[in-house]
Amino acid sequence: MRVLVVEDDMMIALLIEDMLIDLGHEVIDLAMRLPRAEELAKSADFDLVILDVNLDGRKSFPVADILADRGIPFLFATGYGASGIEPAYAGSPVLTKPFLAGDLQAAIGRLVAQRPYA
Amino acid sequence: MVATQAEQDDGTVFPVGGGETGSLIRAFDWSVTPLGPITSWPQSLKTVTNMLLLSPVPIVLLWGEDGIMIYNDAYSVFAGARHPQLLGSKVREGWAEIADFNDNVMKVGLSGRTLAYENQQLTLTRRGVPEPVWMNLDYSPVVDESGKPAGVIAIVVETTKRVLAEQRTRQSEARFRALTNATSDIIYSLGPDWKEMKQLYGRGFLSDTDAPAIAWQADYLFDEDRPLVQAAIDEAMRKKSVYQLEHRVRQVDGSEGWVFSRAVPIFEEAGEIVEWFGAASDITERRRNEEHLKLVVHELNHRVKNNLAMIQAIAMQTFRDASDLKEAQRRFSARMVALGRANDLLTGELWVGASLRGAISQAMEPHCPDASRCLVEGEDVTLSPKTALSLSLAVHEMATNSLKYGAWSNDEGVVDVVWKIYERADGARRLRIVWRETGGPAVSPPQRRGFGSVLIERGLSREMGGEVKMEFLPSGLVCTVDAPEDPYAERPV
Incomplete structure (x- = not known):
């Protein structure tokens, strides 16, 4: 899978990238702040997104809106857990930090399986 | 059979009935009083005596100038322990404690006038101790056969209980008013x-x-x-x-x-x-504090989990390619200490922003061999907490590498960190940070990218939304970070 990572913490971003690469995925880009994340969500070419909720104090839901419009699946990765997700995205898959590579792979598997055209 | 004092000349008994007090009156030796033997009493005195003895209301008759006391059972209850000594006594002596009051009563009554008191307070000794007593008192003159006032009749209704209850109610109301005001x-x-x-x-x-x-x-x-x-x-x-x-x-x-x-x-x-x-x-303030506390706890929980994820990331990076486990453990510990210090820096700023100088200095200081060999220059800039944390971790890696291979690995090399804000040709405001090592051993690009390099080249550049250049010059390493001053002000095209 070609994955966009949106994560504001440098260390965690590197970890998620390494996990994805180890799992055989391709990280097409990393956005660490909201403007860059919105930019990439609109224009870049990828299959799914790992989306942090809090980007340096700003919520990433505008990015989720763009992805929902484009029909691109995403999963939230956050320390807030499901309680920090806006009601509009209450049904979206959530990975609670910290997580293992296996958790990430399982979540990606479920996300892909849910797609009607996958 | 001995005739009682009360047996009249015609053989009838006076007074009639009257309960306990009636018996006492019949048995009393009235000859020692100014009234004289009971058989010689005028009809008017006998009539009034009979009348009061049959009344359920406390009544006392004060006869003659001295006010000789004749009363009924109801009055004897009122009199308490003063009964039966009061019977036949002169009112000013019988109630010695209120002699002045009764003196006035006698004078007014015998002059043919009435007196009335409502809730009159007098201090009486009825049970061995003086106590305040409240009464409704009605005094009327009683005339004898000559038509002149010969005595005073008094109806005595004690109101002490009611008066005290009213006082308590008033006090209670006053206390209530005070409470509502206080x-x-x-x-x-x-x-x-x-x-x-x-x-x-x-x-x-x-x-x-x-x-x-x-x-x-x-x-x-x-x-x-x-x-x-x-x-x-x-x-x-x-x-x-x-x-x-x-x-x-x-x-x-x-x-x-x-x-x-x-x-x-x-x-x-x-x-x-x-x-x-x-x-x-x-409790508005308390509720606000509780709401705030909930938010803080929620946020704290998030940060703890985020920090755990960060530690997990550092552990992965430190141990993934480690050939020397002891060395990797030592590095991991040092990175934990650096992370802890960086957190101090952020909490000092209450997580709203952190100083660039602070982030760099506090990461360099623990490794710096001598103050003259670590120079930090530049006008301070406020960074977002995230950026400050990342920069701090990157500087930690640079400093440990310098100690191991660079300018701080000998006795004289210097690390000089300089930054400035400048305006690019297109008008964008940029921050440039230069880490320059001089005076150390000759360096060459490392065979393998270490954690420090990964952190700076893959991490810091994207963290700050700019470019990072690592130059291994013969004079020493030069690392240049060039990024927008405000990552939100400039959108990459």
Whole structure:
């Protein structure tokens, strides 16, 4: 899978990238702040997104809106857990930090399986 | 058979009946008093004596100038331990403690006038100790056969219990008024069914209700809270017991406040509720603090998890390609210490922003061999907490590498960190940070990218939204970070 990572913490971003690469995925880009994340969500070419909720104090839901419009699946990765997700995205898959590579792979598997055209 | 003193010349007995006191009067030796033997009493005295003895009301007759006392059973109860000594005594001597009062009574009564007192207080000694006694006293003259006043008859109704009860009620009311003035609580009273607010002192927090109001719920409550409040009211009315609830209220200025409200039912004698009386304290501040605390705890939980994820990331990076486990453990510990120090830096700024100088200095200091060999120059810049943390971790890696391979690995090399804000040709404001090592051993690009390089090249560049250049010059390593001053001001095209 070609994955966009949106994560504001440098260390965690590197970890998620390494996990994805180890799992055989391709990280097409990393956005660490909201403007860059919105930019990439609109224009870049990828299959799914790992989306942090809090980007340096700003919520990433505008990015989720763009992805929902484009029909691109995403999963939230956050320390807030499901309680920090806006009601509009209450049904979206959530990975609670910290997580293992296996958790990430399982979540990606479920996300892909849910797609009607996958 | 010995005739009693009271046996009359015609063989009849005087006085008739009169209970215990009647018997005492019959047995009394009246010849030692100014009244003389009972057989010689004038008819007027006998008639009044018979009349008072048959009355259930406490009555005393004071006969003659001396006011010789003749009374009934009801009066003997009033007199307490002073009875039966009082019988036949002169009133000024019998009630020596109020001789002046009775002196006036005798003078007025024998002059043919009446006296009336309501709740008159006198201090009497009836049970060994002086005590205040309240009475309704009515004095009327009694005329003898000559038509002149010969005595005074007094109806004595003790009102002490009622007077004391009234005093207690007045004191209680005064205390209640003092309480409602002294407390900062809102005080309110409602009808038995809670439909009507009779009165509410709002203390400037809520608007006052001075006249009974039916629409009090609409005035004081927000519509969405009314079912909750009504449920608590229904429960209190069903149990006829304390009402207690914390709820939102509309303050005087229309804004939202919170009260802790308690009310108790007041019952009439038959056990029906006549009123609910309550007090409510303003807990708006406390509720705000609680809400704030909830947010803080939620946020703290998030940060703890984020930090754990960060530690997990550092552990992965440190141990993934480690050939020397002991060395990797040492590095991991050093990175934990660096992370801990960086967190101190952020909490010092309450996570709202951190100083660039602070982030760099506090990461360099623990490794710096000598103050003259670590130079930090530049006008301070405020960074977002995230960026400060990342920069701090990157500087930690640079510093440990310098100690191992670079300028700090010999006795004289210097690390110089300089930064400045400048304006690019296109007008964008940029921050440039230069880490320059000089005076160390000759360096060459490393065979393998270490964690430090990964962190700076893959991480810091994207963290700051700029470019990072690592140059391994013969004079030493030069690392240049060039990024927008404000990552939100500039959108990459």
